[in-house]
Amino acid sequence: MSQSKTRITALDFARALAIFGMILVNYKLAMQAEHSGPGWLQSIAGLFEGRASALFVVLAGIGVALMTSKARNSMNGELIRQSRNSLYKRAAFLFIAGVLLLLMGWSADILHYYAVFMLVAAVLITVSDNKILGLFSMILVASQLFLVMFDYTKGWNLSFKDYTGFWTIEGFIRNLLFNGFHPIFPWLSFFLIGMWIGRKRWLNKENRSKVLLYSLSGTVVFESLSFFLIKWASPGLGNEAAHYLFGTKPMPPTMLYVLSGICSAMAVIAICLYVVDKFEQSVLTQALISTGQLSLSHYIGHVVIGLGMLNITGYLENGGLVFAMAYGCLYFLMAIIFSHMWRKWMTRGPIELLMRKLC
Template sequence: MNPSTQRITALDYARAWAIFGMIIVNYTLAMQAEQEGTTWLRVVSGMLQGRASALFVILAGIGVSLMTAKARKSMDRAMLRQQRMSLYRRSVFLFGAGLLLLLMGWNADILHYYAVFMLVAAALFHISDRKLLGLAAVILLVSQWGLIQFDYSEGWDSSFHVYNGFWTVEGFIRNLVFNGFHPIFPWVCFFLIGMWMGRKRGLLAKENRQKLLFYSLLGTVVLETLSYYLIQFSSSVLDTDSAHYLFSTKPMPPTLLYVLSATSSAVAIIAISLYIVHALGNAALTQAMIHTGQLSLSHYIGHIVIGLGILEMVDYLENGSLAFAVAYGCAYFMLAILFSYVWRKIMPRGPIELIMRKVC
């Protein structure tokens, strides 16, 4: 396996772990089991919240940069237009898929947000690296300002499980832009950072992996420590809830520290994936994980439609414990790995990926 191929398959490998984390988080959320179970289970589940989906979005940004690299480098108008139209079509497809999941009752969908990120990519994939990072920084600062200026809880019930007025124009836009599960402000920052990383091919090269892993882990530790002490110190001036609201690294609300910490941990997972694929790239389990990442869209939709659908059929969707949610998620993911391995022996892309390929 040549170095270039290793880098691409390592991203697929990381994407599989992102899907696994999203499955655990979403099943926990769907069963309303966040506060259930033993301490270690709550800690593990809490660590995945907002991290797996951030990794998923960063990888999507990297993928867009790799896909549009030739057009961006040539700056040929016809190629730029072709890539832009391709991103527009993908955006429409993903938005439609997301709306279907929302209509089915899955209010934590990421695809309709992801569709907007694709629109942003279509408009910006040709701009300079400096402008990409500069825009991400501005959006991040504006998002933090928005958390101070506006009521983040508007529309949500006290448990943050039900969003009232979601299907009104005002509610839908507010949820999409400001206070949904993955709002454009600041979640598009993950996508822009991913686009920037996708342009830095040397960043993922073998000679830089150690630095990438070290600095990303260091960044995660420093940011988490900073968050902890800011909450402790500011609690003496503000009330505890306000301190957590401003300085927490949880995804809701998505603070500046959360975005930076989640980015650092996502980069660490990518670096670890590079090491694993380099060392064990030909192992059957590694290949199966790579195939699972290549079918990520199918597995995202499948774990909701099939995985949660089964629980709803047996009337167990809202009656599970955290231990059951995690066990069920692990079991589903193992079946997803097996399916991916067999499917990719027959077909070049996943079921939903094939449909999107034909449509887009």
Template sequence: MSSKRITGFDLARALSIFGMIIVNFKISMVADTGGPEWLSAFAGLFEGRASAVFVVLAGIGFSIMTRKARQGDAKELRKSRLLVWKRSIYLLILGFLLLLFGWSADILHYYALFLFLASLLIRASGKVILSIAAILLAASQLFLLKFDYTMGWNSSFHMYTDFWTIEGFMRNLWFNGFHPALPWFCFFLVGMWLGRINLTDKSARKKWLVASLITFIGVEVISFAALKIGGFYLGEEVAIYLFQTKPMPPNILYMVSATSTAIAFILLSVYVTETSFARRFVSALIQTGQMALTHYVLHVTVGLGLLEVFGILENGSLPFAVLYSAAYFVVAILFSYLWRLKFNGGPFESIMRKL
């Protein structure tokens, strides 16, 4: 795939940020209930899906960024790895600052680990990358069966009690955090593999879009049946743990379902940006997607910070959480448009490139 920017990825990135804003604002406001069922169902659509799209896109971007290193000599490979390691450190620092700010659901420190691990696989073949993803996914499922997934969490599953200990941090990072490397690194690996496919080829896009939609439907049907049958024989709690397609715990059905929806969503976004009619309406969203790192940081520090200042962070209803998320995203789009009139990249993206 050419290194020329594919704006469909930026559109998908912007919409995934919107989904993450809804999920994160809802969690932070403890607003899981209190609204109509259709609104609860709408907000629930983004749980573990928006962030999965975000990580798959990160893998795609990594493959495009390291294309020259795959094709060049050893010097080019070392140069690319050094760049990736610098970005990993930058994201790790940003992630820890957000954690110190009080944002326990940070994804950036996980993302820093994913980048570092991926730097060791720059020249691995697509088959090797998918094989590693399959092995890691299988290992993560064994861990879910062998170890206590609730360890470290409080009763509401909103606070990790021993995060700032070495044991707790490593457990959270690899096993049972919000985005644990086992199995969330698999999303990144799938993105790396997808980024090596020529997605400007419409026939290839169509093939993978159809395959991902069929896989998604098949997995959801299997999950529904397994929950019914498993609930009868194993008990409802065990069946939910093993067979639901929600992100916590990240069982194999969730991982396959979320990967399928992420691929389908990204490919559909590419289709949208290729139509001249739609491109007129999504240009501002594309600019927002190009500033995804900035908006991720700001939605925590500014979006949630304002609620904290006014003392309503943990007292919101579901309708308020969704409405506030939508209003905040509109402001983010406007900010992106105005910022890009004068600057080429977002503030945090520009700082990263300068460093």
């Protein structure tokens, strides 16, 4: 298998892991099971919070960079126009899909945010690497300032489950840009750093060990920095305010959370490159690669089918953390089996086929 082929299938493998993490987090969230169950399971479940979806968005940025590389490298006007039109259509498709999930009651949707990422990517196809890094830095700093300047809790109830005024223009824009589950400030940073990494040779075999070492080191550094800043600031600001400004949980999304999330995402991607390189012929590896290739179908499916079944059976309101985790693992296992069988006959997933046909 060629190096570029291994790289792309490793990204699919990583995408499958991101979907798995998102399923666990979302089922725990939907069942309101964060504080139930044994402490060790709460700790394990907490590891996926904001990390799986960050990995998903970084991978999206890398994917778009690879998809538009021919247009960018050739600077051919027609190729650039075609790439932009494709991204505009995908943005429209993802926005409609996301809004439909929101209308079904899935408030934690990521797809309508993705639509904005695709629009930004279309504009940035021909922009230099340094400008993308500059934009990344500006969004990161602005996001941290916004947390100080504006009321992050506006619209949310005390449990951060219901958002008042979401379907008003002001509420929708506030949620989209600032205090939703994956707001543009700072979640666009994950996408931009993915685009930047996708343009580099970082994912090639000779750089793999460096990426793994630097990303693991970065995760430890940013998590340690968060710990010590919270400890230092707590006596003066109070524990809650210190966590608000320097924590590494996804809500509120601080600068340290984004930097730590990028590092942990790159560490997972580097590990996936090693795994696929070594075990590419394994049935499980191939099945997980297929699962990653159907990631959009599985994202929509885990909400419509997975949560739909819980709603019908009455477990949505009555499932604890143990049940949420077990159900998430079972759902993902079924997703792997489905993906492996589906890819024997079809090149793309059901939703991916629909998007390809329309876009």
